[in-house]
Amino acid sequence: MKKLFFVSALSLFSVAAFSQDAANKLVVDGFRKDKEKSDKDASDPKSSAKAAFWMDRAKLYENIASQASEVDSSAAKTAYEAYKKVVELDKTKKGEPGKSAKEAENVLNGGEGTNLFNAFVRQGAEKYQAKNLNGALEMFTLAQEINKKDTLASLYGGIAAQQLDKKEEAKTSFEKYAANGGKDPSVYYGLSQLYRGENNFDKAIETLNRGLTQSPNNKDLKAEVVNILLASGKEDQAIKELEALATSDPKNTQNLVNLAILYDNMQRTANDSIKVLKGKMGAGGSATDVIAKNLESEKGKIEVYDGEVKRIGGLIKKQPKNADLKRQLTDVNTKKKESQEAIVKLQADLTAAQNASKGNDVAGMEKQMATLKAKQADASAKAIANYKKVLDVDAANYDALFNLGVYYFNEAVILKGEVDNMNMTEYQQRGKEIEGRVCGKFKKAKPYFEKAIQAKDEAEAKETLTTVNGVLEQFAAKQVACVEEQ
Template sequence: MKRLIFVSALSLFSFAAFSQDDAVSKALVDGFRKEKEKSDKDVTDPKASAKASFWMERAKLYENIASQASGVDSSAAKTAMEAYKKVVELDVTKKGEPGKSSKEATSALTAGEGTQLFNAFVKQGAEKYQAKNLNGALEMFTLAQDINKKDTLASLYGGIAAQQLDKKEEAKKSFEAYAANGGKDPSVFYGLAQLYRAENNFDKAIETLNTGLKQAPNNKDLKAEIVNILLASGKEDKAIQELEALAQSDPKNTQNLVNLAILYDNMQRTANDSIKQMSSKMGTGNKSAAAMTKNLESEKGKIEVYDGEVKRISGLIKKQPKNADLKRQLADVNAKKKETLEAIAKMEGEVSAAKASAASSDNAGMEKQLADLKAKQADASSKAMTNYKKVLEIDAANYDALYNLGVFYFNEAVILKGEVDNMNMTEYQAKGKEIEGRVCGKFKKAKPYFEKAIQAKDEAEAKETLGIVNGVLEQFASKNVACVEE
């Protein structure tokens, strides 16, 4: 899966507030080291560690280390958090209510006004990210989110770190928090949608993109990705609606027009394939009935033969009434005639059923479906052509439009040639030459588009197809077929 890159992420690590310890005076660092050593030692002192005041001092010390001298302790913010929690635990009045220090600590743990613990976590998370310690960075950004649940900064960068670690669930959780808290960066919504798309959760992906569009209504990437996801989820008609809207709002955007043309082109090709399948299925039913009728007539022809044999053998028996062999022959012929009559009766029923099936309501329904498919194919074909030409009106050297238009006419030629290939000699003599002229015309119409496509971009696919077109046109020329362009 493509990694999400945020340009804005770079700014996080360029803030002066997030500079490394080389900008901090040595005296300050040394002072923090000494205070840290003393505090760490006093943690093991039962008297000191029993006082809320000790933990408050320790919390503020580590908070300052995190904010001003991370080189002393790269995870100082975590120690500060634990110390503040200890203050809340110890500073309780006789009535069981929070004391003054407890309230101050609670404020720090919930990002109250004027507190710095949240910023300390974000800073140390950024530093770990810079040092490529992504797991450490993610931990810091996650804890920062726990402190300030309404923030967008920590959720943004926590999501980035999680995604780079391929921790998809954590990435989604962070990006969702970013969105819920009013984050506006379109790339976050795009990246979150990609995470859902990778799970085939297309509805959630589109919902995410639409949420992003509320924050950035004119963002082209979010709009285009909605189309891509609709296509990936098989909702081609909806994708076309979205692209039509994009093309209308931004009529000079050739990529939208190319994509729209390609969608209509694909739609007409799919419809054409369905037309072939349905026509074949309907034709099979009619051919089956015709073949069965032919077999029936052949079987009926046997009766005449048997009747002739019965007449001949009966005449011989009259002359030789005691001839046992003749009597046996007559019995065999009558038995075969009886079997044939039974077979004819069965075949007549089958022929009748086959004819009824060919003319049934199901077949009538297929005729309606076939008509609808042909209308859909014609409409999609017209719209594909219109949009390809719109692209070329804006950019006459657009490779995609040129190549696809060439393919469009090439495929029309192939389909038309299929009609000629399926003709018998009588049909070919009647109209084969005329259709071959139209086939030649389609190939001739495709040729300049491939030539211009090659001029726009030297691609092998265009050159190979142009070679095929030239070869076909040479064959038509050798057969003296006149190309008829429609």
């Protein structure tokens, strides 16, 4: 995920330190003396009651902000407050703004030829470079009040707010930047991340699309649209966006890899759904068969116990004082009682399983199964095709190589599951043939992992290759011939 940092941009506003020659020192000293006098007069009731005093103070501090920030790093703010004081005090007899008030209002509104806005931006940049982010944010925010159509202060205000993790202030500044026609794609990207962090995916995508209006060919903005569509669960729409990107820029391997991964994930999800559906389709019949078999077994035990009771009872008649025979009879009766209780429970379970089986919509599930299989096959084909497109452009692309290896590895594991679930009869009939295909898929996966390791020495590829080699050695020991399918 990209982050917004515009340190280099802000450095454009860095101001070279005053050279310490005699003339400049006199200027700075003059500003200091004038500042001290103005500060003293500001607390004088007579001076502070006059609009003219506040106008002089406003202009003084504006000049300090523009020419000698070392005298007061927040001079622009003091000038801003002084201009507001002029507006407050300079009224005609009719209560309307006087000449000085109109002049002050023009400055506060960023009128043509005024410099207070620039003074704020300058001092904001200085504070930013001094890592006083809160001070910088205050200056940039006040600058936006002066010039509401500006993009400069809103850009830098958003940056400072974002670095302070003041998300609402950052959004407000960046939104102003966008509303005023700002073009920097990084701002739209950063603003979209703020909305994404709130799970406001629609607003995030809307912001990216506004950025694309300004920068139609920006690849980062286009790619992030796809990322957010995926994060919001809109996989089908994300695929459409990526298909368009892949068509317009067929040499962009990252788009192709992302598209292949999407199809790969889609086929895996479909395969998982197929497993679940198979379980549902077989659950009713298989559960009923198991319960019925167990029920018959318990009934068979009752017959055995009845026979034992009869046999031991006959012996006791002949040996009425034999304690061991009496113990045996007690044990048999106890076991018979347990079987009778088990029969009652199994009969109830059998009824429930039969009812559940009747409730299955077999036709509906078969239709769903056909749809899932078609989706899985289509997604598989598109995943492989796009991985191979990547390798046509970049034969050493690690992601495509590793993911193709994983694809064939997983196919082998799924197929091996069929062998593992076979009984002896089934294995004798077709077990060897399927094992050959399993071996073939592991063998097909192997070169992709080997090439992936050559491209990038990653532990995941090396560990998986070790597993594949071990499996192939086991097949060789069993003299299983690997059958590679196209």
